[in-house]
Amino acid sequence: MKKNEKLNKWLWKWHFISGIISLPFILILSITGIIYLFKADYDAPRQKHIKEVVVTGTPLTLQKQWEIVKKEAKKQPTAMIMPTATNRATEFVSGRFSHKKSTYINPYTGTISGTISPKDSAMFTVRKLHGELLMGTFGTKIIEAIASWMVVLILTGLYVWWPGKGWSIKGFFIPRIKNGKRTFYRDLHAITGFWFSILLLMILAGGFPWTDVFGSNFKTLQKITNTGFPSSWSGRQVNSTSDSNIKKTITLDRMVTIAKELNLPGEVTVQFPKGEKGIYSVSNSIPSNLNEQKKVHFDQYTGQKILGNNWKDVGILMRGRMWFMAFHQGEFGVWNWVLMLITATALAIMSIAAIVSYNMRKKRRRWGVPKVPASFKAGYGIIILIILLSILFPLFGLSLLFILGIEYYQKRIDRKNQLRNA
Numbered sequence: 100m101k102k103n104e105k106l107n108k109w110l111w112k113w114h115f116i117s118g119i120i121s122l123p124f125i126l127i128l129s130i131t132g133i134i135y136l137f138k139a140d141y142d143a144p145r146q147k148h149i150k151e152v153v154v155t156g157t158p159l160t161l162q163k164q165w166e167i168v169k170k171e172a173k174k175q176p177t178a179m180i181m182p183t184a185t186n187r188a189t190e191f192v193s194g195r196f197s198h199k200k201s202t203y204i205n206p207y208t209g210t211i212s213g214t215i216s217p218k219d220s221a222m223f224t225v226r227k228l229h230g231e232l233l234m235g236t237f238g239t240k241i242i243e244a245i246a247s248w249m250v251v252l253i254l255t256g257l258y259v260w261w262p263g264k265g266w267s268i269k270g271f272f273i274p275r276i277k278n279g280k281r282t283f284y285r286d287l288h289a290i291t292g293f294w295f296s297i298l299l300l301m302i303l304a305g306g307f308p309w310t311d312v313f314g315s316n317f318k319t320l321q322k323i324t325n326t327g328f329p330s331s332w333s334g335r336q337v338n339s340t341s342d343s344n345i346k347k348t349i350t351l352d353r354m355v356t357i358a359k360e361l362n363l364p365g366e367v368t369v370q371f372p373k374g375e376k377g378i379y380s381v382s383n384s385i386p387s388n389l390n391e392q393k394k395v396h397f398d399q400y401t402g403q404k405i406l407g408n409n410w411k412d413v414g415i416l417m418r419g420r421m422w423f424m425a426f427h428q429g430e431f432g433v434w435n436w437v438l439m440l441i442t443a444t445a446l447a448i449m450s451i452a453a454i455v456s457y458n459m460r461k462k463r464r465r466w467g468v469p470k471v472p473a474s475f476k477a478g479y480g481i482i483i484l485i486i487l488l489s490i491l492f493p494l495f496g497l498s499l500l501f502i503l504g505i506e507y508y509q510k511r512i513d514r515k516n517q518l519r520n521a
Contacts, residue, residue: 102258102261102262102263104263105471105472105474105475106258106475106478106481107258107259107263108469108470108471108472108475109471109475109477110255110258110259111255111259111469112468112469112470112471113251113255114251114252114255114256114259115468115469116468116502117248117251117252117255118252118453118457119457120245120248120498121245121248121249121252122450122453122454124232124241124242124245125245125249125446125450126447126450126451127228127229127232128229128242128245128446129443129444129446129447129450130447131225131226131228131229132229132439132443133440133443133444133447134222134225135222135225135226135229136429136436136439136440136443138220138222138225141220141221141222142220142222145220146215148212148213149188149203149212149213149214149215150187150188150190150203150212151186151187151188152186152187152188152205152206152207152208152212153186153207154185154186154207155207155208156207157207158185158206158207159206159207159209160350160351160352161179161189161350161351161352161355162350162351162352163209164189164191164204164206164209165179165191165351167204167209167211168191168202168204168211171202171211172191172193172202172211172214174193174194174200175193176191176192176193176202176371177192177193177194177370177371177373178191178192178368178369178370178371179191179192179351179368179369179371180192180201180366180367180368181355181358181359181366181367181368181369182206188203188204188205188206188212189203189204189206190202190203191203191204192368196217197217197218197223199216199217200214200215200216201214201215201216202214203215230242230309236311239309239310239311240310240311240312240494242310243307243310243311243312243313243492243494244494244495244497244498246303246306246307246310247313247488247492247494247495247498248495248498249299249303250300250303250488250492250495251488251495253292253296253299253300256289256292256293256296257292257293257296259289260289260290260292260293270286270290271290271293272290272293273286273290274286274287274290280455280459281456281459281460284452284453284455284456284459285452285456287448287449287452288449288450288452288453288456291445291448291449291452292449294445295442295445295446295449298438298442299442299446301423301426301427302426302427302439302442304423304427305423305424305425305426305427305428306427308420308423308424309424312493312494313491313492313493313494316493317416317420320416321414321416321417321420324414324416325414326414326415326416326417327413327414327416327417328413328414328417329408329412329413329414331406331408331412332394332408332412332413334378334380334394334396334406337378337396337405337406338376338377338378339372339375339376339377339378339398339399339400339401339405340398340400340401347400348372348399348400349399349400349401349402351369353402354369354379354381354397354402355369357381357397357402358381361381361393361395363381363382363383363391363393364383364385364388364391365383365384365385365387365388365391365392366383366384366385367381367382367383368381368382368383368384369381370382372399377399378396378397378398378399378405379396379397379398379399379402380394380395380396380397381394381395381396381397382394382395386425386428386430386431387425387430387431387432389410389418389421389422389425390410390411391410392410393407393408393409393410394407394408395407395408427439485499
């Protein structure tokens with residue numbers, strides 16, 4: 100592919116501008132991402148005294164444990180995680196997402212061993228820094244804008260990296276070590292970016308669903324196209340029997356026995372019925388194999404299955420969204436975790452290399468923005484691509500208009516200064 104040199108300079112300019120804006124934030128994202136990958140290792144020893152118990156005889160029934168937790172917990176539990184080992188405290192859950200709180204009870208003594216909330220861990224602060232810069236919804240929008248510009252950085256970077264006069268291993272696939280520090284850091288940045296470009300785009304795809312504007316638009320699209328979770332997944336449209344002859348709810352122990360017969364892999368949750376018409380819902384979480392996830396609803400009085408959903412019942416956009424989000428967090432196993440660690444480390448290295456290379460090339464007291472020939476005009480293809488990116492990533496479009504406005508204002512000032520000096 101023969102490169103258009105004027106287009107190359109124009110794209111290099113915008114790659115440079117987006118890099119200047121984004122790099123400090125990208126460093127924060129990469130470093131916090133690396134730290135958060137070790138969340139499980141960090142939390143495990145600090146939560147061991149709450150989650151693990153000494154086996155001392157016959158455990159209390161799950162129903163009895165539930166009744167104790169309902170009396171002791173500040174918020175009524177809405178679900179229970181099915182126990183998987185005899186030396187584990189039974190976990191009862193209330194709330195969702197950042198408001199989630201787990202109360203653990205010793206099944207042998209009936210005493211509360213402790214409570215755990217995401218907000219209790221230092222890793223919660225790391226996650227908030229990673230997702231919103233500790234600035235709430237405003238910070239989330241900044242991160243979304245930066246992530247949008249990262250897409251532009253990758254696309255423009257690939258074009259700038261593409262050789263215009265033939266291929267060479269050195270300078271395109273491996274850094275040139277003997278051509279000076281500036282060349283080395285430039286190569287380190289560009290070549291690392293090339294090798295990890297696809298992975299970085301996949302990671303960004305896994306991060307965008309958490310954003311405010313793009314995430315909201317994506318959810319709206321799911322709703323319009325009916326490609327999210329089926330309405331039956333939540334179980335809101337189904338009720339337990341209203342037969343007046345049946346007044347007693349089956350015990351939690353009976354419900355767990357029924358749930359075990361499903362042979363669901365991963366972490367299995369039993370959601371409690373709400374009200375007289377409420378239902379028991381059993382679901383499993385297994386990020387390493389999303390296809391195995393199911394959700395089944397049961398009558399709280401008879402224990403009979405009312406409705407069940409498999410992962411194939413979930414819409415394609417939601418399945419894709421959940422896959423990329425799990426990939427983003429390294430949840431597909433050791434290979435995925437290691438790959439995310441390597442990619443996040445590479446992102447930090449290439450960002451630092453870009454900063455060092457920039458400081459070596461720029462002149463003192465100048466930004467060093469690459470010059471573009473005055474005769475250059477963006478073609479229709481480029482304009483259409485920018486419009487599409489602006490529609491897909493609204494915060495990119497808004498920030499681009501802001502930058503163009505500043506650039507236009509600066510040009511007007513320069514013209515006025517030239518006329519005065521003439």
